[in-house]
Amino acid sequence: MKVKEILTKILLIEIFKGLALTLKMLFSKSVTVQYPFEKRNIHEGFRGRHALVRDPISGDDKCIGCMRCTTVCPSRCIHIKREKRENKMVVIDYIIDASRCVYCAYCVEACPVCALVLTEDYEYSSYERKGLIFNKEKLLKNWDEFSAKWPADYYFNKFWQPPGIDPSRWPKTKREQGPVPLKRGVEIKREVKNEQLPS
Amino acid sequence: MNPENERELLINMGPQHPATHGVLRLVLEVEGEIVKRCTPYIGYLHRGLEKLAEDLTYVQSLPLTDRLDYLSSMVNNVGFCLCVEKLLGINVPERAKFIRTMLSEMARICSHLVWIATHALDIGAMTVFLYAMRDREKLLELFEMVTGARLTVSYPRIGGVRCDVSNEFLKKLERFIDEFPKRVEEYETLIDRNRVWLKRTKGVGVISAEEAINWGLTGPTLRGSGVYYDVRKFFPYDAYDKVEFDVPVGKNGDIYDRYKCRMLEFRQSVRIIKQCIERLPEGPILADNAPKIRMPASPLKIDKEDVQFEIYVDDKSVEDFIKKFTDIYASVEAPRGELGFYIVCDDSAKPYRMRVRAPSFVHTGALPRLCEGGLIADVIANIGSIDIVLGECDR
Numbered sequence: 001m002k003v004k005e006i007l008t009k010i011l012l013i014e015i016f017k018g019l020a021l022t023l024k025m026l027f028s029k030s031v032t033v034q035y036p037f038e039k040r041n042i043h044e045g046f047r048g049r050h051a052l053v054r055d056p057i058s059g060d061d062k063c064i065g066c067m068r069c070t071t072v073c074p075s076r077c078i079h080i081k082r083e084k085r086e087n088k089m090v091v092i093d094y095i096i097d098a099s100r101c102v103y104c105a106y107c108v109e110a111c112p113v114c115a116l117v118l119t120e121d122y123e124y125s126s127y128e129r130k131g132l133i134f135n136k137e138k139l140l141k142n143w144d145e146f147s148a149k150w151p152a153d154y155y156f157n158k159f160w161q162p163p164g165i166d167p168s169r170w171p172k173t174k175r176e177q178g179p180v181p182l183k184r185g186v187e188i189k190r191e192v193k194n195e196q197l198p199s
Numbered sequence: 200m201n202p203e204n205e206r207e208l209l210i211n212m213g214p215q216h217p218a219t220h221g222v223l224r225l226v227l228e229v230e231g232e233i234v235k236r237c238t239p240y241i242g243y244l245h246r247g248l249e250k251l252a253e254d255l256t257y258v259q260s261l262p263l264t265d266r267l268d269y270l271s272s273m274v275n276n277v278g279f280c281l282c283v284e285k286l287l288g289i290n291v292p293e294r295a296k297f298i299r300t301m302l303s304e305m306a307r308i309c310s311h312l313v314w315i316a317t318h319a320l321d322i323g324a325m326t327v328f329l330y331a332m333r334d335r336e337k338l339l340e341l342f343e344m345v346t347g348a349r350l351t352v353s354y355p356r357i358g359g360v361r362c363d364v365s366n367e368f369l370k371k372l373e374r375f376i377d378e379f380p381k382r383v384e385e386y387e388t389l390i391d392r393n394r395v396w397l398k399r400t401k402g403v404g405v406i407s408a409e410e411a412i413n414w415g416l417t418g419p420t421l422r423g424s425g426v427y428y429d430v431r432k433f434f435p436y437d438a439y440d441k442v443e444f445d446v447p448v449g450k451n452g453d454i455y456d457r458y459k460c461r462m463l464e465f466r467q468s469v470r471i472i473k474q475c476i477e478r479l480p481e482g483p484i485l486a487d488n489a490p491k492i493r494m495p496a497s498p499l500k501i502d503k504e505d506v507q508f509e510i511y512v513d514d515k516s517v518e519d520f521i522k523k524f525t526d527i528y529a530s531v532e533a534p535r536g537e538l539g540f541y542i543v544c545d546d547s548a549k550p551y552r553m554r555v556r557a558p559s560f561v562h563t564g565a566l567p568r569l570c571e572g573g574l575i576a577d578v579i580a581n582i583g584s585i586d587i588v589l590g591e592c593d594r
Contacts, residue, residue, distance in 0.1 A: 014392040021388050022326055031333050043344040045362075074259040104262040104353045118347075158347065164363025164484040 042120045045158030047103045049121040050096050050134055051143035053114065056181045061140060062115035065091040069107035069116060075100045078107060094139060098124075099132040108159040112171040114180075117157045119146040147182040154179035206230050210575075214243045218321045218579045221589030223563065229575060237570040237578065239563050244593040252553040257283045257357060260553070265351035267538075267555065268591040270313050273306035273342075274533045275591075276355045281436055282529035282540040283357050289489055291437075294482045295359040300438040301475040302345075302354060303531075304468040305372070308379070309338050310534035311461050311468075315386060318458070318583035322399050324390050334382050337375055344368050358489025369476055376469045383465045391462075400455040404569040404581040407452055414565040417558050418536030419464060420585050423449035423457030430532035442474040454584040461586075535559055535586055559592035 008014070033040050042048075052061040065082045077100035081093040105118050119142065126132050134142065147155065156179040161167070167175045213224040222243035228236040248267065252260040264279040265272040277299050284291060291299075316331035339349040345368050346352040346361070354361055390396045406414070411424040421428055429446040431439040447463035449456030530539035536558025545551040562585040569581045 009394075014394070018326075018389045018393060021385060025330075031336075043340070043347075045347040046343060047347045072259070074255055074262050102262045102265075103348060103351070105347065106259075106262075158362060162362045163365075164360075166483065166485070169485075 042122065044120070046120045046122070047105050047118040047159075049119050049124045049142055049146070050098060050101070050139060051117050051119045051121075051146055052094060052136065052139040053117055053180055054140055054143050054147075061091075061094070061136065062113050063091050063094055064113055064115070065089045066112060068110040068112065072106045072110045074104060074106065075102050077101045091136075094136045096134045096139065097132070098134055099129060105159045108157065109162065111160075111174070113173050114157075114160045114177040117143075118159070119143070119157075121146050121149075150182060152182075154181055156180065207235065212578065218317075219582060220317065220587055223582070223587065223589055223592075225566070225570075225578065227570075227575065227578065232574050232576075234570050234573055234575060234578060237567040239566050241560075241563060241589070242593050244589045246594065248594045249553050249555060252550055254549065256549050260550070261356065262351070262353045265353055266590060267557065267594065268310075268533060268535065268559070268588045269350055270588055271306040271310040271534045272351050273302045273354060274310075274531055275538065276353065277303055277437065278529065278531040278533070278538050279540050280355045280357050281531060282527060282542055285529050286525070286527045286542060286544060287357070287488075289358045289486050291359055291486055292483045293438075293480045295355075295484045295486075296438040297441075297475050297479050298360050298364055298484065299355055300442065301364075301372075301472055301479075302342075302352075303437070304471045304475075305338055305341065307534045308465060308468050309335055309342075311465060312338075314461065314534075314583075314586045315458075318580075318586075319386075319390055319396075321579045321583045322396065324393070324396065327386050327389050330382070330385060330389075334379065341368065341372055341375065344371070356485070356489070359483070359485035363484050364479075369479070372472065373476055376472050379469055380466060383462060387462065397455070399577075399580055400458060400584075401453060402451075403454050403573065403577050404584055405451065405453045406565070406569060410568070411452065411565075414568065415561045416536065416565055416585075417561070418532065418534070419457055419460040420536060420558075420562055422447065423460045423584075424452030425450050425456075430530055430537050434530070436529070436531060438475065439471075441478070442471050444471050454580055457584045530556065533558060535588065535591070536562065538591075555591075555594055557591040557594060559587040559589070560594075562587050563592050 052063060054060070055062050063080075065080055067080060070076070070078045070080055077097040079093075079095040079097075080091060081095075083090050083092050103118065107116055108114075108118055121142070124132075124142075160177055161170065161174065208229050210227040210229055211224065212227055213219040214222040216223075219225070224240040224243065226238045226240065227234050246266070248263050252263055255263070261276060261279060264275040267275045312331045312335040316328040316335075319325075319327035319331075342352060343349050345364050346354040406416075406424055408424045408426050411421050412426060416424075417428070417430075425448055427446060427448050430436075431444075432446055444467045447460050447467065449460050526541065526543040528539055528541045530537050532538075537556065538558060539556035541554040541556065542550045543552040566581065566585065569585070570578045573581070
């Protein structure tokens, strides 16, 4: 027993075992992703850059100014400017301060018309703070940039209707929300219009 | 420094020292290589989470708890949810319990991987860092798949979990845990019997079982001293009473034993996840009486200022319950130790006071006891072995 101990000590057995492992790893397949040049696939439902969904019919955002997102936001980074015009609430501006946002997606869940979304975009760093304060125009632009990159014709965010939750917990408009057709699907847009006209 | 005693030297270690795991500052009084006195200074990462929680409703406070121990945010979320569920008397559905247990153990593996990576890097074994990060990446990807974020998950919610897990996720997780024990063996081949590692860890930073209890240590740091204590076993929460697992216990209370405990915990976590996947029941993932996110009824009403911060609890009976001025404590076994949430509530839906019992804070307090009398180089090994995260320590 003692001889064995001395031998292992002299022959550096445990160190050579470790070195053998590192040598083996030298010939195994690399797992490193060379980030700026090649990109990893982002899973659906990743909480990234904010965007306001552009309505395929009207071409504008869907926000109704109910203020639910501002109420639920833990970091209070959503500001909605509204005005009363002809007995109707009109949303003038919708501002999200992305530098304060904690990306919890509570606003996306709370929205009754699925107007807001945290897209799967994650490259939007800015050299100045102003670049991270998104107003309505910027948010719609974010959506256009995102939808141009999205491979499918339809987009549906996981947090609009979190899977597994009983739908009776949501308001009606939220329950009936289907996948949003993106700008490319022009034909779909017309079909929807035709259906609506007779009713 | 005492001018008469010129042999003593005052050293500031941190807050920018890379081996202090964040922004811990230690003031060391050294005589040659021996540390005579060690004083930790904390508070560089103080964000006032406890105070912030007083201004937010229970639902809103949840994302704050992500930022406590950012390496295992899932466990923090679960701890907070358990406390509020205890307060409101909500029974979580079985499926949600299993999902929570599963993801908590994933967070534990994640956190321990960062620990083994940085601890080994501090002591001088760089290869382990690369291998551990490789495996952590796979887990983070799984987290991203089901929760939508890699680190700050905000996944559980009061009364259940946010999203259901998919079969694809379960398959991927199963594949990961099948091969993960081999990975742990890889780390062990590299450092377990390495003579440099043994010299740096065996017999260093020894703390006896009695002293460890007196200092209030919990988690693997306590179990390394040979105390059999685990919140998961003694006060089972979620589905921990329905799965089988062992609690690894050390013997000598030195750095090596703490290391060994955590390495064995890897395997126990894998065991728990395996059982959770096998026994995952069907059913709802959210309790019926879970607080809904309450919203203003009509857009015209919301111009009133107070609605901005109105409560989210919709249920009248729950509201009545909260009106009784009560306090409640719930704790979970975080990767670092016992993480407790203590909430005093009044008649509003915001906590009157929220206090977080952070294991890192307690462990930092025991740091002088471990370091004093040792060498400067062992201070780094000690910091690594108690596994502190300053985000949790400073809160």
